[in-house]
Amino acid sequence: NAGVTQTPKFQVLKTGQSMTLQCAQDMNHNSMYWYRQDPGMGLRLIYYSASEGTTDKGEVPNGYNVSRLNKREFSLRLESAAPSQTSVYFCASSVTEDSGNTIYFGEGSWLTVV
Amino acid sequence: GNSVTQMEGPVTLSEEAFLTINCTYTATGYPSLFWYVQYPGEGLQLLLKATKADDKGSNKGFEATYRKETTSFHLEKGSVQVSDSAVYFCALRYSSASKIIFGSGTRLSIRP
Numbered sequence: 202n203a204g205v206t207q208t209p210k211f212q213v214l215k216t217g218q219s220m221t222l223q224c225a226q227d228m229n230h231n232s233m234y235w236y237r238q239d240p241g242m243g244l245r246l247i248y249y250s251a252s253e254g255t256t257d258k259g260e261v262p263n264g265y266n267v268s269r270l271n272k273r274e275f276s277l278r279l280e281s282a283a284p285s286q287t288s289v290y291f292c293a294s295s296v297t298e299d300s301g302n303t304i305y306f307g308e309g310s311w312l313t314v315v
Numbered sequence: 316g317n318s319v320t321q322m323e324g325p326v327t328l329s330e331e332a333f334l335t336i337n338c339t340y341t342a343t344g345y346p347s348l349f350w351y352v353q354y355p356g357e358g359l360q361l362l363l364k365a366t367k368a369d370d371k372g373s374n375k376g377f378e379a380t381y382r383k384e385t386t387s388f389h390l391e392k393g394s395v396q397v398s399d400s401a402v403y404f405c406a407l408r409y410s411s412a413s414k415i416i417f418g419s420g421t422r423l424s425i426r427p
Binding site: 205241242243244245246249259260291301302303304305306307308309 | 319347349351356357358359360361364366404408414415417418419420
């Protein structure tokens with residue numbers, strides 16, 4: 202049961218470098234999400250995709266872009282990394298955006314920007 | 316606006332103690348409520364959920380009841396184990412939106 206798979210698990214970037222976090226789910230879910238987790242702040246939504254072909258901003262979208270490549274894959278791109286983007290990033294998915302649907306999370310990607 | 320407030324940690328208990336982690340919410344409409352658990356180095360896993368008022372979610376000995384009158388969803392367990400040591404997140408998800416709002420998390424440590 203792969204569920205939600207994200208790569209890489211760890212990455213160190215220099216300020217100004219770019220990188221893409223990859224995410225794929227094998228549960229045939231329509232909705233996918235990217236969150237960041239910072240100490241004492243819980244999880245904050247960066248971007249989400251309610252269904253294939255659509256993307257929308259969450260609470261903290263600045264400095265990020267996303268691509269919903271197909272139903273399975275949802276990538277997060279940092280065009281010019283900044284130290285403030287040091288965080289743990291989680292990809293997630295759910296069947297639909299209905300409120301009762303469970304959101305399933307990947308194992309996280311630890312990103313450090315120096 | 317919509318928000319979730321949960322008990323600040325860390326919480327340290329002895330094995331077999333009774334656990335309560337408080338969670339209250341502010342929301343318009345009728346959200347669904349969730350408890351997620353995060354073990355060290357892992358992603359969040361759903362622990363339990365309730366989708367309407369007076370529903371009780373339960374799993375692995377944990378319980379939480381959706382109380383609309385007090386806007387609360389407190390997590391309880393009658394006898395904790397060392398393996399329950401983790402960070403617990405209360406969350407709400409409201410209709411007509413994809414967003415799920417998380418509390419800041421409560422770190423629980425159980426000593427043998």
